Amino acid sequence: MIAATALGDLEGRAENGVVVFRGVRYAESPAGERRFRAPEPVRPWNGLRAAAADGPIAPQGPSRLRMAMGDFTRSMDENCLTLTIWTPAADAQARPVLVWLHGGAWQSGAGSLGWYEGATLAREGDLVVVGVNYRLGALGYLQHPTVGEPNPGSLDQIAALRFVRAHIAGFGGDPARVTVAGQSAGASSIGRLIMDADARSLFRAAIVQSGSFGRPPLTEVEAAATASAFMRLLDIDPDGADAPASLRATPVSALLQAQSALAKQMARFGETNPPFMPVLPKAMHQQELFSEIAAAARGLPVLIGATREEVHAFYAADPAMRDPPEEQVAARFAELGADPAAWRARRPAGTAMDLLADLASERTFLGPAWQLAATLAAAGSELFAYRFDWAPQASPFRACHCIELPFVFGTFQAWGAPMLRGGEAASMAALSARMRRSWIGFVRDLSPACEGLDWPTWSGGARPLMHLDDVVELGSVEGR
Numbered sequence: 001m002i003a004a005t006a007l008g009d010l011e012g013r014a015e016n017g018v019v020v021f022r023g024v025r026y027a028e029s030p031a032g033e034r035r036f037r038a039p040e041p042v043r044p045w046n047g048l049r050a051a052a053a054d055g056p057i058a059p060q061g062p063s064r065l066r067m068a069m070g071d072f073t074r075s076m077d078e079n080c081l082t083l084t085i086w087t088p089a090a091d092a093q094a095r096p097v098l099v100w101l102h103g104g105a106w107q108s109g110a111g112s113l114g115w116y117e118g119a120t121l122a123r124e125g126d127l128v129v130v131g132v133n134y135r136l137g138a139l140g141y142l143q144h145p146t147v148g149e150p151n152p153g154s155l156d157q158i159a160a161l162r163f164v165r166a167h168i169a170g171f172g173g174d175p176a177r178v179t180v181a182g183q184s185a186g187a188s189s190i191g192r193l194i195m196d197a198d199a200r201s202l203f204r205a206a207i208v209q210s211g212s213f214g215r216p217p218l219t220e221v222e223a224a225a226t227a228s229a230f231m232r233l234l235d236i237d238p239d240g241a242d243a244p245a246s247l248r249a250t251p252v253s254a255l256l257q258a259q260s261a262l263a264k265q266m267a268r269f270g271e272t273n274p275p276f277m278p279v280l281p282k283a284m285h286q287q288e289l290f291s292e293i294a295a296a297a298r299g300l301p302v303l304i305g306a307t308r309e310e311v312h313a314f315y316a317a318d319p320a321m322r323d324p325p326e327e328q329v330a331a332r333f334a335e336l337g338a339d340p341a342a343w344r345a346r347r348p349a350g351t352a353m354d355l356l357a358d359l360a361s362e363r364t365f366l367g368p369a370w371q372l373a374a375t376l377a378a379a380g381s382e383l384f385a386y387r388f389d390w391a392p393q394a395s396p397f398r399a400c401h402c403i404e405l406p407f408v409f410g411t412f413q414a415w416g417a418p419m420l421r422g423g424e425a426a427s428m429a430a431l432s433a434r435m436r437r438s439w440i441g442f443v444r445d446l447s448p449a450c451e452g453l454d455w456p457t458w459s460g461g462a463r464p465l466m467h468l469d470d471v472v473e474l475g476s477v478e479g480r
Helices: 119-125 137-141 152-171 185-195 220-233 243-249 252-266 286-297 312-316 326-335 340-346 352-378 405-409 425-445
Strands: 002-004 009-011 013-015 018-025 048-050 082-087 095-101 128-132 173-183 205-209 302-307 383-388 464-468 473-476
Touching (some): 002 152, 018 119, 082 152, 095 152, 095 425, 119 128, 128 152, 137 252, 152 173, 173 185, 173 425, 185 205, 205 425, 326 340, 326 352, 340 352, 352 383, 405 425, 425 464
Parallel strands (some): 095 128, 173 205, 205 302, 302 383, 383 464
Antiparallel strands (some): 002 009, 013 018, 082 128, 464 473
């Protein structure tokens, strides 16, 4: 099938009951002199361009969560700014559009992975689903006064949304009915997109899954210090006049090696912060950030949530966390101002790792999600909240970071993930079907409520929380 756009025509192919357009360029290659710079819009082309094969993904090292999620192998290249588009038909039906921003701590992942295959959502919901590849790690988020522009990876996301606004009608989508969705780094990125006036105008609703809003946002000063340490690992003087040219001439493999070395250098007990992530122009404490997001949202409908035990995947993958010394555990609780006895009471049979992971899950993901939700609701957003509680019995990863993703997309075959091992196939399929109906309902009608499931908004001080498990039931943030 052919999609006709103002830039040129693209030929997709039929797959799993929909039409897929792969490797769709939304910006020119950000390599060479364009490295670290804002993306340039893709230029028009003559004739028919094939869109049957995925483009390369952003250069990256292995995922920190591969022990829980499984691994993947893909061709990597700086020339990675592409979309994957799933549509029932490239016609004039003007369907709602879901744009997906993948997670991976701004260090790994890709919207074109089979994990995020959008065919099922597109077919069942009569939607157009768009997966975005954007720059990662130092190539996407290195910031220094002498080098490039701030947050080129975030600028890639905005460029992708602009492409969708300008051209998605050619793929059967409605540019006025775009929902942006993301998980982990993708979810946190949505907070930044809402705060950007130009980006905010490009979508009408947001789905925010497991955003790490409890991580303090990087300031320009902190980011510059990180960039300087990174350049020194490459034997580049960060204050030298030739630093920008040297960085642009450095092979990608050397950049990735230095990035890995820097991550090890910056690692701290109990912390999961990546070395490179989006930078804010000024320092803000958490509530200031949430208030700015809510003010910029201007009543944006939001579906927001987290998994019950987000951080267990991070800690279970870290040998240093499996049996940590008592003094380090005590120091970590003291640093965060937490009472170990209170957390022990919540999980009496838990190991030291369990208690630390529970604390980190609450401080990094769950608590900040509910705080952001409350701030958005108070500012006028239609706000729906969930907690994903399902996990296989006896899984060391529990209901961990990323575990809800195959349920949202219905892509269990593509994962082969240890975090799913031991799950009962029929109950997993049933929960996935229920979740897909709610996510589709939100994209189509701005509400995840669907047949047989009453899902109320936050209003009048009530903070309902939908628990997603073998039994789907409504609770509240206060009662969890």
